[in-house]
Amino acid sequence: MEKPIHINWVNTLFLIFLPILAIIGVIWLALNHAISGYTILFTVILLIMGGLSITAGYHRLFCHLTYKAHWSVRLVTLLFGAITFEGSVLDWCTDHRNHHLYVDTPKDPYDITPGFWHAHIYWLFTLDPSKRDYSNVDDLRKDPLVRFQHRFYIPIAIFMGFLLPMLIAWTWGDLWGGLIIAGALRISIAQHVTFCVNSVCHTFGNQPYTDKNTARDNWFTALLTMGEGYHNFHHQFAADYRNGIRFYQFDPTKWLIRGLSYVGLTTELKKVSQYQIIKSRLEMGQKRLGDATNNTIMQPLQDALMRALAQLNDIEKRYQAMTNSKLAKQARKQLKAAKSDAKQLLNTWFRVAKNHAFA
Numbered sequence: 001m002e003k004p005i006h007i008n009w010v011n012t013l014f015l016i017f018l019p020i021l022a023i024i025g026v027i028w029l030a031l032n033h034a035i036s037g038y039t040i041l042f043t044v045i046l047l048i049m050g051g052l053s054i055t056a057g058y059h060r061l062f063c064h065l066t067y068k069a070h071w072s073v074r075l076v077t078l079l080f081g082a083i084t085f086e087g088s089v090l091d092w093c094t095d096h097r098n099h100h101l102y103v104d105t106p107k108d109p110y111d112i113t114p115g116f117w118h119a120h121i122y123w124l125f126t127l128d129p130s131k132r133d134y135s136n137v138d139d140l141r142k143d144p145l146v147r148f149q150h151r152f153y154i155p156i157a158i159f160m161g162f163l164l165p166m167l168i169a170w171t172w173g174d175l176w177g178g179l180i181i182a183g184a185l186r187i188s189i190a191q192h193v194t195f196c197v198n199s200v201c202h203t204f205g206n207q208p209y210t211d212k213n214t215a216r217d218n219w220f221t222a223l224l225t226m227g228e229g230y231h232n233f234h235h236q237f238a239a240d241y242r243n244g245i246r247f248y249q250f251d252p253t254k255w256l257i258r259g260l261s262y263v264g265l266t267t268e269l270k271k272v273s274q275y276q277i278i279k280s281r282l283e284m285g286q287k288r289l290g291d292a293t294n295n296t297i298m299q300p301l302q303d304a305l306m307r308a309l310a311q312l313n314d315i316e317k318r319y320q321a322m323t324n325s326k327l328a329k330q331a332r333k334q335l336k337a338a339k340s341d342a343k344q345l346l347n348t349w350f351r352v353a354k355n356h357a358f359a
Contacts, residue, residue, distance in 0.1 A: 005126055006126055006128045007125060007126060008124065008125060008126060008127045008128065008129070011124045011125060011127060012124075012125045014085070015121060015124060015125070015191070018184055018187060018188050019184075019185075019188035019192075021184055022180060022181075022184035022185040022187075022188050023185075025176075025179075025180035025181075025184065025185070026180060026181060026185060028180075029176065029177060029180060029181070034174075034176065034177065035177065035181070036169070036172065036173075036174040036177050038169075038172045038174065039169050039172075039174045039177035039178065039181050039182055040181065042165070042168065042169060042178075042182050043165075043181050043182045043185070043186050046083065046165065046182055046186055047186055047189065047190060048226075049080045049083075050080055050081065050083045050084045050186075050190050051084075051190060051193070051225065051226045052077075052080075052226055052252070052253060052256055053076065053077040053078075053079075053080035053081035053083075053084075054081050054084055054086060054092075054190075054194060054226075055225065055226045055227065055228055055253040056077060056226075056253045056256050056257055057073075057074070057076075057077020057078065057080075057081050057089070058077065058081050058086070058089050058092045058093065059096070059228070060241055060253065060257065061073075061074070061077065062074075062077075062089050062092075062093050062140055062146070063092070063093040063096045063097060064238050064239060065139075065239075065270075066239055066240060066241035066269070066270045067241045067257055067261075067266050067267065067268055067269045067270060068266065068267045068268045069260070069265065069266050069267075070264070070265045070266070071145065072265070073260060073265050073266065074143070074145050074146075075145055078145055078146065078149040079149075079156065079160055080160065082149065082153060082156045082157040082160050082161065083157070083160040083161040083164075083186075083187070083190075084161075084187060084190040084191060084194070085157055085161055085187050085191065086190075086191065086194060087153070088149055088150040088153040089140065089146055089149060089150065090134060090137050090140060090141065090146060090150045091129070091132070091150075091153075093137050093140060094132055094133070094134050094136055094137045095109045095110075095132075097136045097137065098136065099198075100235065100238055101136075103213045103214070103215070103235065104202075104213050104214050109123055109127070110123045110198040110199075111123075112198070112199070112202035112203065112214050113214075116199050116203055117199070119198045119199040119202055120192075120195045120196070120198060120199035121192075121195055161183060161187055162179060162183045162184075165178040165179070165182035165183045165186075166178035166179050166182075166183065168182075169182055193224045193225055194225065196221050196224060196225065197221060197225055197228050197229070197231060200218055200221050200229075201215060201216055201217075201218050201221050201228075201229055201231035202214040202215055202216065202231070203216070204216060204218055205217050205218035205219075205221075205229075205231070205232070206218075206232065207232045207284065208232060208233075208280075208281055208284055209232050209233050209236040209237070209277070209280040209281060209284060210232060210235065210236040210280060210284065211284065211287065213235055215231045215232045215234065215235035215236075216231055216232050217229065217230045217231060217232045217233060218230075218231065219249070219250070222243070222244060222249065222250050222251065223250055226251075226252050226253045227243050227244050227249075227250055227251030227252055227253045227254055228243055228253070229243070229244075230243040230244045230245075230249060230251070231243075233245065236280055237272040237276070237277070239270050239272065240270060240271055240272045241254065241257050241258075241269045241270055241271065242254040242271065245277065257269060273313070273316045274312060274316065274339050274342070275309060275312045275313040275316055275342075278309060278312070278342050278343065278346055279309060281346060282305065282309075282346060282349070285349070285350055285353065289353045289354065297352070298349075298352060298353060301345070301348060301349055301352060302349065304345055305342070305345040305346060305349050308338070308341050308342040308345050309342055311338055311341075311342075312335075312338040312339060312341075312342045315331065315334050315335050315338050316335060316338075318331060319331040319332065319334075319335050
């Protein structure tokens with residue numbers, strides 16, 4: 001006899017009826033010519049603040065510990081993370097750490113293998129909070145701000161997510177717009193944007209760094225999620241504070257974290273070595289192109305690339321161990337040159353291997 005499916009009625013009713021009520025409310029406001037430009041601008045600002053609080057705060061700071069932050073940064077991300085109604089940081093992080101640990105298995109809370117919609121939203125319909133084991137977030141419970149947010153999450157979320165937008169919009173005479181547009185509609189948009197990382201980024205996109213799980217880089221999702229769309233990189237290098245590592249990749253979360261470091265509000269920003277990144281790309285290229293990489297023409301190029309990677313690895317290790325500023329400055333130049341050489345050789349390797357693969 002099959003075990004009956006647990007239905008989380010609070011989540012189910014909230015996630016189904018909030019967007020419906022928001023759309024009905026927006027139509028009602030439009031029919032009454034009562035949509036304010038100030039409210040729309042305010043809603044966009046709240047979407048950005050809430051989004052960055054999830055990505056820079058909940059995700060990269062609290063969940064993956066990719067950097068350290070001043071208490072004021074932690075407080076702001078805890079408060080504005082709550083306006084998205086995605087749970088307390090402890091709830092969010094215990095689920096997400098399990099996602100990484102058990103990705104693509106039944107123990108993954110938003111496992112993609114049962115289907116796109118399970119990963120996107122259905123897992124929340126069947127979520128049983130009583131089954132959560134918070135032992136994997138014991139480190140976070142040492143933070144009094146985190147404990148405070150978890151204990152009072154519901155009143156914080158209601159105040160920050162609904163009441164505060166209403167009060168602020170009231171200052172320009174749009175109380176209903178504050179509730180419907182800056183409140184309900186914004187929350188629904190923010191939630192589904194976040195959900196896209198769990199569904200879209202495990203279904204559509206490229207896998208340049210690993211194929212050991214279903215995570216994919218999806219540039220369009222990155223545009224919606226403040227840079228979280230480079231999900232294949234993230235699953236391979238979760239300890240890195242960046243998701244988009246190339247200059248043209250849209251990752252405002254990375255820019256925010258780095259920007260705050262210039263004024264001392266964030267410190268100890270973690271970055272995976274360039275050696276590991278290039279090595280992962282090479283291994284994936286070898287898997288995809290197969291026999292095209294095993295021939296006498298490719299071998300000299302392969303040997304040169306491996307020598308460049310070994311040199312890059314050696315320089316990176318020496319640079320990280322340096323404390324003398326003069327020596328570090330010199331090593332930084334060597335490191336930059338070694339990175340450039342390895343990248344050029346990797347690009348050449350891909351170009352030649354692809355020519356052989358499709359010849």
